[in-house]
Structures are given as C-alpha cells and as structure tokens.
Amino acid sequence: MRHTASRAIRLEELDLPHAPLPDTELLTPGKRAQYDKLRCALEAYWGGMPPREVLRLHGVSRQRLSYHEERFFLPHADGRVWGFRALISGTRIKNYEREQPSNRETISDGAGAAGSFTQLLKAYPSARAVLDKAIAKEEGKEPESIALNRAALHRAFLAVLRNEGVGPTQYPLCTATCAYEAMRNYVLDGIRDRGTGAARQGIFGQDANDGLDGGSGKTGWLQPLLPCDIACYDEQQLPAIGTVTFEHEGQQFVLPMERMSLCVLVSQHPKCILAYHLSHRSRVSSADFLETFNNLLTPWSPREFKALPKLAYKEGAGLPNGVIPGFLEGLRIALIRLDNDLTHYADAVLVYLRELLGAAIEFGKIRRWLTRYAVEQVFAALQKELSRLPSTTGSGPADRHVHDPAGNAVKWNVSFEELSELVEVIVANFNGAARRELYGATPLEALHREWAGRHAEGSAIPGYLPTLAEHLPLPVGICKVTIRGSEKKGVPPYIELDHAKYTSDMLHCAWHLIGTPMIALLQRDHRLIQIRYPDGSSFGPVNVTGHGSHSFHDRATRQEVVRLHKQRAIQYAGSDDPIEVFKAHKVEQMRTHANRNPGKVVRGSNKVLATLRGGAPIGPISSAPAAPVAPAHAPDDRSLDQHPAGGAGESEMIEELVYRQAHQAKHPIARRNGYLLSTTMLEVARKLIFTWVELGKSGLAFAGSSRAGKSTALRAISAALRQAFPDLLFVDFSSETQTPTDRYERLFTQFMEQLARGSSLRRRTQDCHALANCLMSMCRDSGAAHCVVLLDEAQRLGVHQWEALSILWNRLEMNNFGMCVFSFGSEELRHKSKLIQDGAGSQGVAGRIFVKVFDFDGLRTRDELKLLLAQFDEKLQFPDAQWPFTRYFAQAAYDRGWRLANEADSYWQALCTHSCIDNLGNGRGICMEWVVDPIHYVLKDCLNNPQCIPGTTPLDWAKGLELLRPKKIY
Secondary structure, rough: EEEEEEEEOOOOOOOOOHHHOOOOOHHHHHHHHHHHHHHHHHHHOOOOOHHHHHHHHHHOOOOHHHHHHHOOOOEEOOOEEOOHHHHHOOOOOOOOOOOOOEEOOOEEEEEEEOOOHHHHHHHHHHHHHHHHHHOOOOOOOOOOOOOOHHHHHHHHHHHHHOOOOOOOOOOOOOOOOOOOHHHHHHHHHHHHHHOOOHHHHHHOOOOOOOOHHHHOOOOOOOOOOOOOOOEEEEEEOOOHHHHHHHEEOOOOEEEEEOOOOEEEEEEEEOOEEEEEEOOOOOOHHHHHHHHHHHHOOOOOOOOOOOOOOOOOOOOOOOOHHHHHOOOOHHOOOEEEEEOOOOOHHHHHHHHHHHHHHEEEEEOOOOOOOOOHHHHHHHHHHHHHHHHHOOOEEOOOOOOOOOOOHHHHHHHOOHHHHHHHHHHHHHHHHHHHHHHHHHOOOHHHHHHHHHHHOHHHHHOOOOOOOOHHHHHOOOOEEHHHHHHHOOOOOOEEEEEEEOOEEEOOOHHHHHHHHHOOOEEEOOOOOOOEEEEEEEOOOOEEEEEEEEHHHOOOOOHHHHHHHHHHHHOOOOOOOOOOHHHHHHHHHHHHHHHHHHOOOOOOOOOOHHHHHHHHOOOOOOOEEEEEEEOOOOOOOOOOOHHHHHHOOOOOOOHHHHHHHHHHHOOHHHHHOOOOOOOOOHHHHHHHHHHHHHHHHHHHOOEEEEEEOOOOOHHHHHHHHHHHHHHHHOOOOEEEEEOOOOOOOOHHHHHHHHHHHOOOOOOOOOOOOOOHHHHHHHHHHHHHHHHHEEEEEEEEEEHHHOEEEHHHHHHHHHHHHHHHHHHHHEEEEOHHHHHHHHHHHOOOOOOOHHHHHEEEEEEEOEOHHHHHHHHHHHHHOOOOOOOOOOOOHHHHHHHHHHHOOOHHHHHHOOOOOOOHHHHHHOOHHOOOOHHHHHHHHHHHHHHHHHHOOOEEEEEEEOOOOOHHHHHHHHOOOO
C-alpha cells in the first residue's frame, strides 16, 4: 500500500484496465506524447517505483504525480471518476458562467458586464431564437434574409427583450450600447461556426463567398468521370464597345453600338472551350443558347480575317470539333450546368435541346458560381485580353482606367467585325495554351489524348444519332401555333405568326389539319419555319406569304416593324417591301443620331443589326434597297392583303363585294384607334408643341370638350416627337382615376405603375425619389439630358398633385436633367389652371406647367369637314394603295367618279339640323367622335345595303346621327 497526502491507495483495489480512457486518436501529436508520458509515470509510481526513479526515467516530479493522482479520482459529470482523462491538459476548464445578477448596480459602462450576454441568452430563449434564426444556426436551414442588417437585428432583439419584461435598469438596457457589440460578436461567431454562405454574403458581400470558396477546396457533388461529361454554359457582355459603319446618300457614318454578349460552352474537365457564340443582342435570349450548341455541332474551320488581316492563330489553336478527329462521334455530354437566367427556362432549352442531346440540365444556386467555376475562369481569362482595347469598358463604371469608351470606339473605329475576329482568335488560342492543371499540356492535347482509341474502347453511354446533322442549323426558338383556314369560305390552311401567314404546297392541301395545334421551330430567317406535330414528328417547312417574303429578316425585326406600323411611324402599301421601308427608317434614325449625338451609343439597334446587314454577319450597312428574294411558295390563299384589285367581268365584281363584306371586321374603322385623321386642331397643337420642345420650354396645356379627340392627338404627337427628337426622352402619362384623396404619393404611385406596367417591379406606394430615379435612369439609358412628359386627362389631378409634379421637376433639375410638361384635359383643366395661377402658394406650378392654356376645338367649318372627308377618298387606305377607304365600301360608285368629299354640304346640313343650330362654327366646334361615327355608319351602309347607291341616292346622314350621337354634339 502506498500512502499519499490525500488517501491510502490499495494497488490491488485499482482496476486500471477499466479506468476511463480518452480517445487518443483525436489528440494532436504533442498532447498525445504528453499523455503517454504521464500515464506511464503514474502507473510506474503506483507499481512501487520510487519517485526519484520516476523522475529519472519519465521526467515527472513527485509534485506532478500527486497533482495528477488527485485529479484521477475526482468525480466526472458522467458519474465515474475522471480516470486517465484527467491527464489531458485543459479538459477540466469550464466556460465562465456569471452568477451575479446583471443590472445597474453591478454594471457600469466599460466594466462589470463579463458573462452578462451569455446569462441573458440563457434566461430568455426567445431572444436567442431571433439571433439564431437570422444567422441560420440550425443545420439544414437557410437564413431568413440574404441581407443581414445588424442594426435591424439589434432592434428586433431588444424588442423581444422588452416584451419579455426586461426593464431599463436591467441588462442590456442599462448600458449605453444595449449590448450591441456582444450581439455582433455572437452573430459573427455563429456565421464562422455555421459557415452559411448566404449569411456571410449578407454581412460581407458576395466577394467574401467567392474568395473563401475559391480556396476552400469545395467542389460540386457531381464530378466528371470522363472528359466532356459535364459542360458549363454562361453568357457575359464583352468589356468593349464596337461600332458599325453605314452609308446614306453617299456619306459614311460611324456609330457606337451596345455591347455584344459572349456565350461560351466550356467542358469542366479538361477546361476547354467547346463552342462559343457572339450575340449582337443587348439582352441574350434562348436563341443565343441554341446558336452556341449549333456551333458545337458544326465543324470548326480557321477563319479568314478581313477586318484585321495581320491577325493569326497560335500553333495548336482551335475548337475541338474541327481539330480532333471523330470528336462529335465520341462526345457524350451528360450534364449541362446553367445559372438561373430566365432565358434558360425557355422551352427551346428545357424541351427541345434536352431531347435532342439527351443531356440533363442543372441550375445552380443564385449568385453562386461554384458549380460553374470552369466557365467563370474562362471569362476571367478572356476579359483580361479584351480589356486592353481602347474602347474597353473595364471592370465597371468605377474603373479609373476607363474614359469615354464609346468615344474611343468611334475615334479608333473599333468595328464589330474587328471585335468578332479578335474574340475568335482569343477563344481559339485559349484552347491551344498550356494549362498548369494539365501538367503543361493544352486542352486540345488533353482531349486528343483521351479521344485516341475511344471507338475501340466503346462506351456505355449511347452517342448522338447519325441523323443529328439533319437538325442543323438548330432553330433559334420554338412556339406553339395552330393551323387556321376555312373550307366553307374557301380559305386554304395556313399558320399565322407575328402578323404574317405561312403555308406550303403540302399545307395548302391539308384541309384535315385545320384546327390542329403544331410546334413551330423558328429559324434565323423568319421567312421560313419548320413545323412539327405535337408528338415531335416533322411536318416540313412553311414559307411566309405576302410582302413579308421579299427580304431577309429575323423575328425581332418583324416584331419591330409591326410595332412601328401600328404607331404609324412607318407606312407601306401592299406592294412595298416593309423590311426595306424599315431599314430606310432605321438608317435615317441612325444618321440623325450620328449628327446630333456623335460618340453616343445607339440604344436598341443591336437586335435588328442582322437585318440591317441583309443577313450577312459582317459588313457595312447601306440605305440602298437590296434585291428582293422570291418566296419559296406564295399561293393565292385569298387573304385580304393579296386579293386582286378588280375583275373584268360582273361575276368578279360580285365575288369581290362578297369578300369585302365578309372581311369588313378587319378594316381599321372597325377597331378603335385603327387609323388617324389629320385635323386643323391637330396640326395647330403639333406645331405649338414642336416649337416649345425645340426651345426647351414647358407649361403648354390644351383644354377642350370631352370626345374632341385630345387623347388621339396626344398619341399622334407623341409618335411624331419620338421620331423627330430621338435624343430626348418622351414619357406618356395619364391620370386614370380621380378620388378625394389628394396626396403627393398618389401621383408618384400612378406614374410609377404606368412606367413599370407589365413588370415585376410594381409596388403599391412610391415617392418622388423613386420616380425621379426611374426617369433619370431612363434618360441615361437613352442618352437624353431632357425629359418631356405628355400628360393626358390632366384635369383629374388635384392641386397637391400638381405641386408634386413641380417637386419632381425640381428633383430632376438638381441632377442636371431638364423636364418639360405638356398637358391635355377637359374644360375643367382651364378652371384648375386659373385657381393655381391665382393662388399665392402655387406660383411654382403655374410657371412650370400652366404658362399658356390653349383651346382644343372640334370641327368648326364646312371646309374643315370637306378636308376631313377627302382623307377617306385618298390618304386612308386598306389593305393597300389600290383600296382607299371610300373605294373599299363603295367600289362601284368610287370607280364612276363619286367621292365622299362630295357629301360635305349634305353632311354639314345634317349636323346643323341634328343640333338645332344654324351655324355650328360660332362655338367651340363639333367633337370629333360625334363627326367620325356617322361616317363609319354611312360607309358600312354603302357596303351592306344594296339600295344605297352613292351618287344616285342621298346618304342617310340623319339616321347615323340619330342612332349614334347625343343631341348636343358641340
């Protein structure tokens, strides 16, 4: 038995083999060596070895032996003794736990609060839950917000404590900072321990995640087993601005355009660019995605450089499909990694391409590039090269090395063609450069080594079908269409898409398919589309008919032509080529922009660049009309646009009459705002506003009777202003409702809703700051320094809302943006302007918005009515120049020499009789709607009533007025 200072130990009673032991595998090498030394020393001491021998052999003194022997027998929390676990240093150290209450008596700022925050969290679990929820401390949960606002979190934390009954004399409310620093340290420690990227991003920003993940060794859970198993796709705008050169009337102009986008498909291992596509669109679409894969499936060949003849590839550069033999036959892309751009969710990607290639698609987390690091690293390498250009945009607006990239692009004439050739060389050279991760080999060499002998080895994954080449070129989009037609009316089957009809020899006879839904595969040339059945089987191609078949154009151009035609910005007859008319209009716009804003970017022209070049990828733009291309098939489907002007015999005349009667619902007079009449008042208002806009002056208002044509005039003037002044920003607003709630916010909310109509950015309430920022952003995007506001239904605004408009004016002026306001409203607008002008506190509104109030009169004289009717005889035409409105509804009389203008006297007399006034010209005139509706009635009566023969029988103006108009029409 050995005696110690504390107890007598019987060695035979010590059950050392079953003494509690620590897990030594978890110890560091240093702590493990120390543990082994102490255990051996203690067992030798208990075995009877004298302390001096223990000190000589193990280096442990008698005092240390007694110390560890004492700790060996102390009780542990698990109910046993500490045993050999006590030999590990630091195991019995406990976290400090405060026992003293935390209040004003025990704490003074700067001292006495140790352990108070931990004590607080234990006492109030609800407060702790607020912090843990914000930083997502529990496994498997994401933080409640990606933007972690510590100040807001502190306020919420204190609110919970107050609800729990914590008073001002208790911690933390008794301190000056209310435990803000302690809460901040708790949150940061929780983020570090938890490691949530979203919470880390909320505090430190996205760069923190990028940097930490980049060196963390994290990888996606799916890794490629063979080369090109996994491919990453992404798009990025080029960090440089290019120019286009166009010719107009013998002169050449150079204009900077919007930045192009580079679409890249990169294999994850090895890091090799498989294909790329350079998109001219300012906003990429699913068409660019398909173009990239079209380039993947098309063999690459070295390009002949015309813009930069001295440019050359490095040795070993190129793209795999064209350099590596049998690359496409051995290619197996099993997974395509994309980001969450909305264009990647299109049917063309998720349905068509996935079925064609048999690959799965993976969408990564938002703002997390980790799963697509390969393509992001490729973009970084390419951007480093392109940033050396004089027209570079650098890393962003804050890049101090960048100055006027658009001006430099014009100065050095950095053309789109030169940028395109430069990108081609940089991409090809990337694949031919030695990579460190490949031990000095190039990506193409690594792929060539892997592809050697693949046919002999075979593969468990099936390759692409031999018929894959039949799908080339891939479509640029897909959409659903329905086959239309009527066997009863003799209208052969056709497909209508983007206001044009498509058919073919096969479809022309397929009467049984009328009403069948089909799938349309859109092509770069929108004159041709491929049709498929819903089950995927092919029907064949169909061609556009009519005047849309003359010249090359894409879908974006067709939609732009339709939009401009509806706005009457461009006009064309049935025999004209609308694409050539559009090109002339666009070139004229670009010429005006080049003269007024040299060195400024042209907004919105990139999407129609291919059409302006006639389908050629590169080359100057010319205003000379291109030679028309005949459509593949243009059958006589008896559409309104293609119906013959007249027949030689009586049967042809009757057939045409029946046809026009059946299709009169398509005529512009059957649609509201289907056409525009030029009136004296419209021309007066247009000239006044044009003069004021040229002078930069504001405050012109027009007041007139209801239904006088003010809104129609405003739309026409707005379209004319946009065409005449492309360097200004024009915004159309309408006061839609009138309520007793007369507040500033009401005006801002109404206008913001109209600006963001159809957008997800609409909110319930807005303020002046938000509306001003929106207008200034629109000015910057369009390159304008002046904003012109055209306000309709202005009489519905209250006095406070007019003052809010004045506040908006001042906000724009403070930021060096001008603003002009032109108002249209009823007679009530005149009374409100007088109240504002007479008010002592509204002089700012009067001087900015109500400088001059003009009358907007209706039709006042017989001569004005005759000029109005004459427009139906000549100017207004449908569907082409051979069919003026009058001839469409009264062909026989028109061909005999009768004109609607001849009816001016009888119609004027009917107007005077209906209103019981001898001379309508003494007042404000007749409201335009009350004048036009009877004209529509009479014209339709001429078409549908066989007994109505213009020029022989008088037209029934009185009946039209009685049926359609009120008694008071002036």
